[in-house]
Amino acid sequence: MKFLRWMLSTCVVLALSSGLAVAHDDKYFDSIKSPHGGQTRMAGVYHFELVLVADSKTAKENAVVVYVTDHAGKAIATKGASASLVLVQGANKVSVNLTPDSDNRLVGKATYASAANLKGALTVTMENKPAEQARFTPFAKAKMNDTKKEEAGEHAHHH
Numbered sequence: 001m002k003f004l005r006w007m008l009s010t011c012v013v014l015a016l017s018s019g020l021a022v023a024h025d026d027k028y029f030d031s032i033k034s035p036h037g038g039q040t041r042m043a044g045v046y047h048f049e050l051v052l053v054a055d056s057k058t059a060k061e062n063a064v065v066v067y068v069t070d071h072a073g074k075a076i077a078t079k080g081a082s083a084s085l086v087l088v089q090g091a092n093k094v095s096v097n098l099t100p101d102s103d104n105r106l107v108g109k110a111t112y113a114s115a116a117n118l119k120g121a122l123t124v125t126m127e128n129k130p131a132e133q134a135r136f137t138p139f140a141k142a143k144m145n146d147t148k149k150e151e152a153g154e155h156a157h158h159h
Contacts, residue, residue, distance in 0.1 A: 036067055041122075043132035045070060048122055050085075050136045052114065059089070059113040064096055066106040066122065075104035080127030085110065089118045116140050 026041060034040045038051030047069045053062040064085060068076045083098040083106045098106035112118055120136040 035073070036065070038065070038067070039136050039138045041134035041136060042071070043122075043124070043134040044130075046076065046124070046126070046132055047071065047073070048124060048132075048134050050120060050122065050134075050138055052112065052118075052138050054114050054139070056112065056114045059092065059111050061109050061111050062114075064098065064108045064110050065101075066098060066124070068104045068106065068124070068126075076126070078104055078106050078126070081106060081124060083122065083124040085123075086121045087112050087118060088120075089113065089115065114139055 030039070032040075034049045036049055036051045037054075038049045040047055040049045042048075049067040049069070051065040051067065056062050066083065066085070068078055068081070070076055078100040081100050084095060085098060085108070086093065086095045087110055089112060092111075094110050094112065096108040096110040098108040101107040106124065116137075116139050118137070118139050120138065122134045122136065123131055124133075125131040
């Protein structure tokens with residue numbers, strides 16, 4: 001029994017110190033700058049970065065892009081994937097289908113304004129994999145002030 005406990009604790013220590021990817025919550029993702037300037041969320045083995053047009057003062061048709069990576073930030077091909085995004089803004093609700101584009105992107109167009117009350121629910125089904133879901137608040141002001149963090153000399157860790 002002592003040996004099993006020793007083995008288990010050794011495995012835990014090795015896993016924690018080996019730089020293996022660990023789960024991050026929304027607060028963590030909101031505290032770092034996403035690679036393409038969007039908002040990143042984790043779902044299953046994927047990171048989804050939702051990039052919306054940031055300067056659309058009124059609701060109009062705008063681009064929607066989702067980048068798919070693994071926990072280490074490595075691009076995951078979206079060929080054969082299907083996805084949909086539901087955007088809710090006040091009483092308005094719009095659903096858009098996203099299609100694979102280039103290496104690790106899913107793209108589409110949706111009618112929205114770049115406002116703090118915009119919320120999104122993303123469903124992505126990668127080829128031959130179960131569906132994964134993520135929720136976004138891309139323009140909410142709950143994000144930490146990146147410039148203050150940079151001035152303080154804090155840096156995000158990378159896997």
